Amino acid sequence: QAGLTQPPSVSKGLRQTATLTCTGNSDNVGNQGAAWLQQHQGHPPKLLCYRNNNRPSGISERFSTSRSGNTASLTITGLQPEDEADYYCSAWDNSLSAWVFGGGTKLTVL
Amino acid sequence: QVQLQESGPGLVKPSQTLSLTCTVSGASITSGSYYWNWIRQPAGKGLEWIGRIYTSGSTNYNPSLKSRVTISVDTSKNQFSLNLTSVTAADTAVFYCARGSRSSDLDYWGQGTLVTVSS
Numbered sequence: 001q002a003g004l005t006q007p008p009s010v011s012k013g014l015r016q017t018a019t020l021t022c023t024g025n026s027d028n029v030g031n032q033g034a035a036w037l038q039q040h041q042g043h044p045p046k047l048l049c050y051r052n053n054n055r056p057s058g059i060s061e062r063f064s065t066s067r068s069g070n071t072a073s074l075t076i077t078g079l080q081p082e083d084e085a086d087y088y089c090s091a092w093d094n095s096l097s098a099w100v101f102g103g104g105t106k107l108t109v110l
Numbered sequence: 111q112v113q114l115q116e117s118g119p120g121l122v123k124p125s126q127t128l129s130l131t132c133t134v135s136g137a138s139i140t141s142g143s144y145y146w147n148w149i150r151q152p153a154g155k156g157l158e159w160i161g162r163i164y165t166s167g168s169t170n171y172n173p174s175l176k177s178r179v180t181i182s183v184d185t186s187k188n189q190f191s192l193n194l195t196s197v198t199a200a201d202t203a204v205f206y207c208a209r210g211s212r213s214s215d216l217d218y219w220g221q222g223t224l225v226t227v228s229s
Contacts, residue, residue: 045216
């Protein structure tokens with residue numbers, strides 16, 4: 001069972017902006033933020049954004065993150081066909097001493 | 111460029127022990143303040159963190175799996191391993207190994223290996 005809550009699916013049009021949310025609690029998202037991963041079908045997850053809202057080298061500026069309280073958000077601007085994927089948030093839970101993941105959001109680019 | 115590669119049997123019988131190894135290349139497993147993780151993903155489902163190990167040997171496990179999981183490290187081989195005991199069909203999944211750190215989160219992942227639990 002996922003420790004963080006994500007909407008199962010989001011659909012947006014080409015070149016539009018999508019915002020994906022991830023809700024946790026004060027032991028995880030509210031404490032250190034959430035990292036975001038992108039997973040295309042048949043491939044391993046790929047880190048998109050660190051918990052500190054920075055991006056790893058090579059990740060497009062179209063991906064940005066923010067946090068408000070116990071909810072983290074991933075915003076993708078100028079949606080492209082290759083952005084169609086599953087997106088997972090992850091956070092370290094201080095209470096569990098464990099990484100917890102969201103159930104994932106399937107992003108469809110229309 | 112750090113690379114991780116999972117290896118191990120693709121088929122395990124129910125009640126037996128699932129054993130996987132992750133080989134790290136491109137960097138020493140002992141360099142930096144990194145820890146080494148196992149994560150699994152049943153077909154069509156989300157990610158589940160199994161546990162992590164520091165090269166000091168310190169470990170943390172998912173509370174829901176703790177009684178069945180052991181993660182170990184072999185620094186001489188630049189590898190770390192997973193043992194999951196008493197497996198059932200519910201343990202069938204793609205298993206990933208990944209590098210982690212306080213500052214760079216879970217930044218490098220292996221390609222994953224499918225393990226099926228079936229008689």
